[in-house]
Amino acid sequence: MAGELKIKVNERSWTVRSAPDTPLLYVLSNELALQGPRFGCGLAQCGSCSVLVNGVEMRSCVTPVSAVQGKSITTLEGLPAWYAAQKKLARVPALHPVQQAMLDEQAVQCGYCYNGMIVKASELLAKNPQPSEAQIRTAMNGHLCRCGTYPRIIQAVQRASRMMSEARV
Amino acid sequence: MKHRRDFLKAGGALVVGFSLRDALAAEPARGEVAGPPDPKQVDTWLAIHADNTATVYIGFAELGQGNSTALLQVAAEELDMEMRQLKTVRLDTNVTPNQGGTYSSASIQRGGPQVRTAAAEARQALLQMASKKLNAPVDRLTVSKGIVSAGGAAGSVSYGELVGDKPFHLAFTGSAPVKSSAHYKVVGTAVPRNDLPDKVSGKYVYMQHVRVPGMLHGRVVRPRGQGAYGAGAKVLALDESSIRGIPGARVLRKADFIGVVAENEWDAVRAARQLKVTWDSTPSLSGSDGMYAAMRAAKTDDRTVVERGNAADAIGAAPHKAAYNCRAPYQAHAPFGPNCALADVKPDSALIMCSSQDVYGTRRTLAPLLGLPESKVRVQYYEGSGTYGHSCYDDATQAAAILSQLAGKPVRLQFMRWDEHGWDNYGPAHVGEVRAAADENGKIVGYEYEGWQHHWSNVETSEQLALAKPAEEWRPNPAMQVNPRCCGGMYDIPNIRLVNHHVPGLGFLKGAWLRSPLDLSFAFTSEQAIDQLAFLLKLDPYEFRRRNIKDEHWLGVLDAAAKAANWAPRTAASNLSASRIVTGRGIGMGTHLASYGAAVAEIEVDKKTGKVLAKHLYGAIDAGLVVNPGNVESQISGQLVQTASRMFHEEVTFSKTNVTSLDWASYPILRFEDCPQVTPVVVQRLNERSSGAGEEVMAAAAGAIANAFFDATGVRMTEFPLTPKRVLKALA
Numbered sequence: 088m089a090g091e092l093k094i095k096v097n098e099r100s101w102t103v104r105s106a107p108d109t110p111l112l113y114v115l116s117n118e119l120a121l122q123g124p125r126f127g128c129g130l131a132q133c134g135s136c137s138v139l140v141n142g143v144e145m146r147s148c149v150t151p152v153s154a155v156q157g158k159s160i161t162t163l164e165g166l167p168a169w170y171a172a173q174k175k176l177a178r179v180p181a182l183h184p185v186q187q188a189m190l191d192e193q194a195v196q197c198g199y200c201y202n203g204m205i206v207k208a209s210e211l212l213a214k215n216p217q218p219s220e221a222q223i224r225t226a227m228n229g230h231l232c233r234c235g236t237y238p239r240i241i242q243a244v245q246r247a248s249r250m251m252s253e254a255r256v
Numbered sequence: 257m258k259h260r261r262d263f264l265k266a267g268g269a270l271v272v273g274f275s276l277r278d279a280l281a282a283e284p285a286r287g288e289v290a291g292p293p294d295p296k297q298v299d300t301w302l303a304i305h306a307d308n309t310a311t312v313y314i315g316f317a318e319l320g321q322g323n324s325t326a327l328l329q330v331a332a333e334e335l336d337m338e339m340r341q342l343k344t345v346r347l348d349t350n351v352t353p354n355q356g357g358t359y360s361s362a363s364i365q366r367g368g369p370q371v372r373t374a375a376a377e378a379r380q381a382l383l384q385m386a387s388k389k390l391n392a393p394v395d396r397l398t399v400s401k402g403i404v405s406a407g408g409a410a411g412s413v414s415y416g417e418l419v420g421d422k423p424f425h426l427a428f429t430g431s432a433p434v435k436s437s438a439h440y441k442v443v444g445t446a447v448p449r450n451d452l453p454d455k456v457s458g459k460y461v462y463m464q465h466v467r468v469p470g471m472l473h474g475r476v477v478r479p480r481g482q483g484a485y486g487a488g489a490k491v492l493a494l495d496e497s498s499i500r501g502i503p504g505a506r507v508l509r510k511a512d513f514i515g516v517v518a519e520n521e522w523d524a525v526r527a528a529r530q531l532k533v534t535w536d537s538t539p540s541l542s543g544s545d546g547m548y549a550a551m552r553a554a555k556t557d558d559r560t561v562v563e564r565g566n567a568a569d570a571i572g573a574a575p576h577k578a579a580y581n582c583r584a585p586y587q588a589h590a591p592f593g594p595n596c597a598l599a600d601v602k603p604d605s606a607l608i609m610c611s612s613q614d615v616y617g618t619r620r621t622l623a624p625l626l627g628l629p630e631s632k633v634r635v636q637y638y639e640g641s642g643t644y645g646h647s648c649y650d651d652a653t654q655a656a657a658i659l660s661q662l663a664g665k666p667v668r669l670q671f672m673r674w675d676e677h678g679w680d681n682y683g684p685a686h687v688g689e690v691r692a693a694a695d696e697n698g699k700i701v702g703y704e705y706e707g708w709q710h711h712w713s714n715v716e717t718s719e720q721l722a723l724a725k726p727a728e729e730w731r732p733n734p735a736m737q738v739n740p741r742c743c744g745g746m747y748d749i750p751n752i753r754l755v756n757h758h759v760p761g762l763g764f765l766k767g768a769w770l771r772s773p774l775d776l777s778f779a780f781t782s783e784q785a786i787d788q789l790a791f792l793l794k795l796d797p798y799e800f801r802r803r804n805i806k807d808e809h810w811l812g813v814l815d816a817a818a819k820a821a822n823w824a825p826r827t828a829a830s831n832l833s834a835s836r837i838v839t840g841r842g843i844g845m846g847t848h849l850a851s852y853g854a855a856v857a858e859i860e861v862d863k864k865t866g867k868v869l870a871k872h873l874y875g876a877i878d879a880g881l882v883v884n885p886g887n888v889e890s891q892i893s894g895q896l897v898q899t900a901s902r903m904f905h906e907e908v909t910f911s912k913t914n915v916t917s918l919d920w921a922s923y924p925i926l927r928f929e930d931c932p933q934v935t936p937v938v939v940q941r942l943n944e945r946s947s948g949a950g951e952e953v954m955a956a957a958a959g960a961i962a963n964a965f966f967d968a969t970g971v972r973m974t975e976f977p978l979t980p981k982r983v984l985k986a987l988a
């Protein structure tokens with residue numbers, strides 16, 4: 088079975104060694120050594136393991152790797168390039184605007200949930216570039232933060248929204 | 257830099273007899289031998305490199321609160337170097353000094369002065385060297401960016417040129433003069449945190465990311481949810497054939513400790529889920545419904561914490577009285593990422609990577625567990641997700657070590673969500689009784705508080721199961737008893753009596769310190785009584801508190817919180833409305849063991865659904881000298897949000913056999929949609945000693961929320977969390 092399954096992660100193709108029923112998270116962590124998606128609950132309750140699959144946020148801890156064959160997976164590490172492709176930028180920025188805004192707001196405390204926060208906020212802004220505060224709260228509601236940094240995350244998403252609209256020219 | 261001269265004159269003469277030996281001597285390099293390094297040597301704390309940068313060795317764990325940045329600010333300030341010239345290193349029992357555990361918001365409180373004096377001592381030595389090199393008296397020298405200048409033709413020399421990677425061999429006497437706060441340039445400013453760029457990019461290495469060659473993935477196998485502390489988990493039967501279908505996995509067992517390991521992580525996860533173990537399920541608990549009655553029925557060890565005057569008589573004679581009997585549940589640390597550890601145990605040594613808040617403490621407990629001398633156990637710290645106290649990091653570390661020793665290979669042990677939620681050392685439940693009274697002039701004349709709770713658990717689950725180590729509780733300490741700084745101590749009360757009733761912990765759940773231990777429970781109870789006295793006197797609750805406080809620090813935070821909230825005087829519950837949705841505002845005070853906290857809460861209550869929402873929380877902390885006000889604002893914001901979560905949602909539930917709140921569905925926490933606005937206020941005291949700021953406004957916020965509920969509804973809640981069910985019952 089090994090070698091039959093191929094997945095595309097951050098625009099690169101990978102041959103998967105794990106069994107097809109293995110949750111995508113364990114493949115990304117152990118075979119691809121990616122650090123964005125990370126274990127939080129294994130139950131799709133918290134958002135720690137989120138990735139984009141064809142631009143849609145999904146919980147990699149409960150998604151069998153076989154289910155994403157032939158689809159395009161983007162992790163935290165691939166967000167700057169994903170953004171550059173969306174915006175047709177000549178150069179890939181070091182950080183996605185959402186990442187930059189999280190830094191600018193000094194939003195992070197322990198930062199463990201920020202993989203999911205950044206992935207989800209990036210998905211939101213791609214679909215809705217200027218969300219209201221209520222729309223941000225609704226979109227992000229499935230992502231938990233135990234340190235209580237929600238208020239600064241909301242501010243960071245609003246800041247990223249402004250950065251992206253200004254960059255559009 | 258003129259101000260420096262005074263210090264140099266004052267301090268220059270104190271430096272005697274240091275020498276800078278050649279680094280050729282055959283001493284072991286840092287990291288090669290077991291620590292702790294000698295705290296009386298400057299080299300233990302600081303190294304200056306040839307490229308004119310410095311490494312500061314800090315014995316405190318970065319817990320996601322920014323303390324590593326703040327401690328570097330302290331060093332940068334004393335050394336007159338820039339932040340970009342400084343770095344710190346991983347906590348490691350072979351490398352970093354032993355500054356005790358990272359507890360009680362102590363990093364800046366205890367660590368700040370140590371780093372400050374060590375840096376000052378190094379700087380003084382560097383100036384002596386520069387003085388010789390530049391042939392200029394010390395008091396003519398100035399320093400900027402680690403470059404010492406004598407002015408004019410005398411030239412300059414960098415720290416790096418003076419010592420470049422060689423040891424100082426200088427005794428750390430603590431006598432070097434430190435900068436006056438009037439000259440601070442870096443301390444007291446909101447320097448951006450140094451860990452955040454890697455945290456947003458995904459480059460930051462959390463404990464959960466660490467892998468080593470040849471390692472196995474491990475999982476523990478336990479009943480879902482703990483029973484009573486001390487009851488253990490007894491294996492009646494183990495059927496290894498139940499995982500025959502997962503050939504990559506194998507079962508490892510030491511007495512009642514059971515784990516599985518596999519090369520492939522998913523195999524380990526599946527095997528842990530599938531392994532058939534029959535556990536002794538004899539009931540050992542009261543069940544969460546019967547918990548408070550069991551606590552009150554227990555034979556307690558009683559101790560008077562504070563007694564002044566005659567509280568009972570004063571209360572008896574006073575015209576205005578308030579008394580409440582309140583209950584507060586067990587609450588979980590529930591770190592967002594369950595704990596993880598990696599152990600490589602060999603026959604004669606062990607390397608342990610973990611998220612312990614105290615690497616030297618962990619080394620001390622692991623050595624006997626593994627049958628190794630302490631000097632052969634090396635413990636390194638990797639940040640996990642925020643832990644807010646004693647979550648399962650020690651338990652996970654022990655489990656990794658036991659499995660590695662049994663497997664003869666490195667084992668990475670990851671707790672599953674139900675392990676972390678179900679086998680936590682919970683913040684203990686509490687029953688509090690408060691009685692307070694005021695005279696006609698609005699003066700609090702008598703106050704009594706009695707608290708019932710058990711102590712913290714001293715034995716980890718893994719060692720208990722593997723070694724049948726008897727369960728025991730911690731000996732009493734102030735953080736697990738009625739806290740005078742939450743219970744009346746902020747007010748000027750002539751007659752006061754605080755009594756602690758220690759409930760024996762065996763037979764209840766495992767307990768430990770959870771951020772601001774017990775303080776939310778104390779303040780929820782106590783601050784409602786204070787508030788009620790104001791109500792009975794028809795006084796504004798802020799004004800009533802002002803009248804009863806003498807201490808300028810307490811007054812300072814109270815005023816700061818009230819000002820931030822634009823507080824307008826009004827008696828509580830004077831705006832009651834018949835509408836379905838009602839609003840209220842409340843004020844509260846309290847802190848942990850040091851510092852000062854005050855908060856204002858604005859809330860909304862839906863009388864039909866029973867749902868309570870915090871709309872806006874304001875919190876003020878006075879923590880003496882605040883090294884990084886940006887960090888502290890962030891900490892206050894987080895504390896306010898976490899307090900809302902704990903006051904409205906969080907409650908550990910258990911049956912007569914085991915804990916039943918095992919994930920985010922059965923143990924819900926506050927989410928984005930219900931998150932309040934927050935306003936953090938830092939009361940800066942540049943000339944005072946730093947004290948903690950990582951947990952010191954939560955009690956105040958808990959009190960403010962309870963009082964806001966009364967303002968909105970005219971009803972006092974006597975048990976939290978304020979869930980819809982509980983609120984509807986109270987309003988009925």
